[in-house]
Amino acid sequence: MRCPYCGSLETQVKDSRPTDDASAIRRRRVCPDCGGRFTTFERVQLRELTVLKKSGRRAPFEREKLMRSLEIALRKRPVEPERVERMVNGIVRQLESQGESEIASDRIGELVMEGLRALDSVAYVRFASVYRNFREARDFNALIDELDGAAQPEAPSKDDGGTDEPPAKTRAPTRA
Structure with a gap:
């Protein structure tokens, strides 16, 4: 493994252990030439995507x-990095297990949207605004309504006792 500090090809593994979700091996390495320490991760790759x-x-x-796109969407949100890592692992696993070596970018975007919807609603809206190319505020409103599962309330009709006039304003009593 090449040292990221000095470029030496001779590095030594000082510690190896599985990650918390056992999806990768974390290796601590040291470069004997410059003394630099760094971490690498070894992951199983089922196929080239x-x-x-x-x-x-x-x-x-x-x-x-x-991972970077998720970090941007989740910036300053109270989500543990381990949950993000599990989400990314799940998305990659789904993509690799589909049996296709070519994946449409739309499919990746939809998987990210599904994951973010369950993980953090603010990050979901942030990601969706870029992914779906929002142009107006009503695009956000439509997504939030979809997220809440709220249907647009219908305005009362005249048959229901509704009027075209706005409700009368009430004034707060004044003190003398």
């Missing part, structure tokens, strides 16, 4: 890019 972009371009799937 390629992302098919909306433009038709193909790019290799990058787990780190997925």
Whole structure:
């Protein structure tokens, strides 16, 4: 493993242990040339995944890019990093187990939306605003209504005793 500090190819593993969810091996390494210490993670990769972009371009799937986008959506939110890591592991596992080596970027986005919806509603709205390319405030309102499961309340009709006039304003009593 190349040292990220000096570029030396000779590094030594000082400690190895599984991560909390046992999806990877965490290795602490030290470089004998510069003394630099760093951590690496070893993960099982079932297949090479390629992302098919909306433009038709193909790019290799990058787990780190997925993690960064979630970190942006979750910035300053009270969500433990372990929960985010489990979510990313779950998304990657789903993508790898689909049997396809090419994954549409839309599919990845939908999996992220599902995960964020269960994880944190504010992060869900943040991510959705970029992913779905919101242009107006009503786009946010529609998503929040969808999130709440709230249907738009219907205005009372004249048959129900409703009127076209706004409700009368009441004044607070004044003190003398």
